[in-house]
Amino acid sequence: MWKRDDAVKPTPPGGTPGGSPSNIQTNQNVNPAPAAEPVRSSDSLRGLEKGPVNIGKSVVIKGELTGSEDLTIEGHVEGKIELRQNILTIGPNGRIKAQVFAKSVIILGEVTGNVTASEKVDLRDNGSVDGDIAAPRVAIAEGAHFRGSIDMQRAGGAKPEAKGAAAAAPAAASASQPAAQQASQPAAAGQR
Amino acid sequence: MALSDLLKFGGKRPGEPAPADARADAPVPKGPEPVIPSKALSKFIGALSNREAPVLIDFGPVIGTNVAFFGERLGCKLFIEDLATEVDRHTRARTREKLADTLAGRFTQADGTVDGVLCWDIFDFLDPPAAKRLAREIVRVLRPGGAVMGFFCTKAVDRSPFTKYEIIEESSSLRHRHHPGTGGPKFVLQNRDIIKMFEGLFVSESFLLKSNTREILLRKRA
Numbered sequence: 086m087w088k089r090d091d092a093v094k095p096t097p098p099g100g101t102p103g104g105s106p107s108n109i110q111t112n113q114n115v116n117p118a119p120a121a122e123p124v125r126s127s128d129s130l131r132g133l134e135k136g137p138v139n140i141g142k143s144v145v146i147k148g149e150l151t152g153s154e155d156l157t158i159e160g161h162v163e164g165k166i167e168l169r170q171n172i173l174t175i176g177p178n179g180r181i182k183a184q185v186f187a188k189s190v191i192i193l194g195e196v197t198g199n200v201t202a203s204e205k206v207d208l209r210d211n212g213s214v215d216g217d218i219a220a221p222r223v224a225i226a227e228g229a230h231f232r233g234s235i236d237m238q239r240a241g242g243a244k245p246e247a248k249g250a251a252a253a254a255p256a257a258a259s260a261s262q263p264a265a266q267q268a269s270q271p272a273a274a275g276q277r
Numbered sequence: 278m279a280l281s282d283l284l285k286f287g288g289k290r291p292g293e294p295a296p297a298d299a300r301a302d303a304p305v306p307k308g309p310e311p312v313i314p315s316k317a318l319s320k321f322i323g324a325l326s327n328r329e330a331p332v333l334i335d336f337g338p339v340i341g342t343n344v345a346f347f348g349e350r351l352g353c354k355l356f357i358e359d360l361a362t363e364v365d366r367h368t369r370a371r372t373r374e375k376l377a378d379t380l381a382g383r384f385t386q387a388d389g390t391v392d393g394v395l396c397w398d399i400f401d402f403l404d405p406p407a408a409k410r411l412a413r414e415i416v417r418v419l420r421p422g423g424a425v426m427g428f429f430c431t432k433a434v435d436r437s438p439f440t441k442y443e444i445i446e447e448s449s450s451l452r453h454r455h456h457p458g459t460g461g462p463k464f465v466l467q468n469r470d471i472i473k474m475f476e477g478l479f480v481s482e483s484f485l486l487k488s489n490t491r492e493i494l495l496r497k498r499a
Contacts, residue, residue, distance in 0.1 A: 223348060225341035232339075232362070235355040237348040238330065 142178045150183075159194075169203070177211065190220075192229075199233075300369045303438035303460030310454045312445065316484040317426050317492035319449050321393065324424035324496070325351055331392035334384075334418070336360045336399045338441045338456050346444050353393075358383070360399045360411075361439040365458040377407040384414045391418040396427035397442050398490075401463040408466065412474040422499035425478065429471065429491045434463040 137155040140146070144160035151167040158166075159176040166173060166185045173187040179194030189205045192212040200206055202220035213230040223235055325331045333353040335343070338361055347353040360380075367376045394415050400408050415425055439456040468491075472480060475495050482494040 223344055225339055225344055227341070229339065229341075230359075230362075231357055232359050233357065235344055235348055235357065238352060238354070 137172075137174070175212075300371070300459060302457055303436055305438050305455045305457075310452055312450050312452050313486065313488060314450050315492060316449075316486075317482055317494045318444070318451065320482050320494050321395075321424050321426040322351070324422075324494075325353065325393045328392050328422075330354060332356070332386075332390060332420075333393045333395065334358060334386070334391055335395045337395065337397045338362065338439075340441055340443050340454075343442075343444050356386070356391075361402070361441075361456055361458055364399075364402050364461060365439070368459040368461055373404070376403070377410045380407055381410045381414065384418060386418040388417055389420045392420055392423045394419065394423075394425040396425060398428040398430070398440060400427055400466060401430045401437075402439070402461050404464060408464070409474055416475060416477040416497070419478070419497045421497050423497050424481070425475070425495040427471075427493050427495070429466050429493060430463050431465060431485075431489045431491060432463075433465050436460055437463050 140158045140160045142159045146162045148164045155172045157174040159178040161180045163182045168187040172189045174191040175194045177193045181196045183198045185200045190202045191207045193209045195213045197215045199217045205222040206220040208225045208229045210226045210228040217234045219236045331353050334356045336358050338359045339357045367373050438460040439458045441454050441456040443452040478495040481496040484492045
């Protein structure tokens with residue numbers, strides 16, 4: 086009555102299909118982009134192919150990490166990360182000691198090194214960066230830690246508004262939000 | 278004190294105040310965080326606004342709205358130094374005497390390359406040697422025509438929590454927000470001490486607020 090698909094092995098909880106990556110520790114270059122095309126009949130696994138790639142908590146990568154798809158890192162990476170056309174998310178458990186280049190970077194974990202984004206850097210609550218940020222837009226949430234420089238011009242994005250704005254310039258968000266609302270939503274301030 | 282008292286009260290007599298641990302977080306005053314008008318801020322922003330891609334150092338903890346304001350609106354390149362965290366680190370490690378040396382080696386900017394420095398109230402938390410070293414570094418990195426804004430208390434306080442200042446309302450008001458950390462004693466610097474400490478700069482504006490805080494804007498001659 087129930088047809089069993091032997092081609093697809095059940096995935097252990099928290100693991101990934103095709104074996105758990107939890108014990109991977111490498112000092113070689115890792116490139117998650119050109120993943121092999123497995124033959125999968127299950128609809129659920131087909132969905133996984135389109136989802137973001139996740140580097141798990143216990144994974145340690147030393148070297149250069151490049152790719153052309155969105156990536157979430159919960160493990161440790163040392164070296165260099167390049168996702169020029171994609172979004173990089175550093176999860177709450179992510180520990181990065183690397184130069185980071187991406188389209189957008191969302192940081193919930195710890196980064197030591199310079200972060201360059203062509204669109205936006207989003208430093209979330211409890212996220213931490215020790216290094217320089219270069220991006221046309223930078224959002225920093227309440228509770229985040231940052232030490233370093235922030236350059237919103239060099240990243241090749243939109244130029245900031247004219248200097249004449251200084252005299253009439255309210256704080257970034259005050260024109261669009263009342264002050265009380267800013268206080269209650271500090272994380273959103275600075276985002277456009 | 279009898280052994281039975283020790284067992285009963287954990288070594289403390291009832292009613293005996295607990296010794297204040299300087300390494301613990303400073304108690305935060307209750308109530309809403311006040312919004313206080315600033316007279317020096319608009320002058321400071323005015324000094325930056327006629328510069329091309331100004332370079333700004335902020336000694337306070339990072340605040341998203343301030344970053345957006347200075348980075349996006351004014352086109353500044355920002356250096357966030359967060360010296361409150363440095364003071365906190367030394368206080369917890371009981372190495373406050375090393376703070377002056379830490380500050381001296383902290384700034385990597387070349388001489389005369391910075392257009393503005395936001396000191397906020399960090400000088401209140403520094404003992405005289407550390408304050409002098411920091412002031413010397415500021416004078417060194419400041420470009421001719423550059424501006425420095427600082428708040429200075431008029432009354433010494435045994436222990437005060439850190440404050441961070443969020444720019445709101447037409448860049449003329451600041452929300453004084455509590456920042457977690459050990460805080461510390463506040464030292465009073467007389468006006469003559471400030472002038473002497475920042476030798477090479479001159480006091481461009483000085484305001485005494487109702488809160489008894491002095492807002493001082495220092496400039497380097499162009």
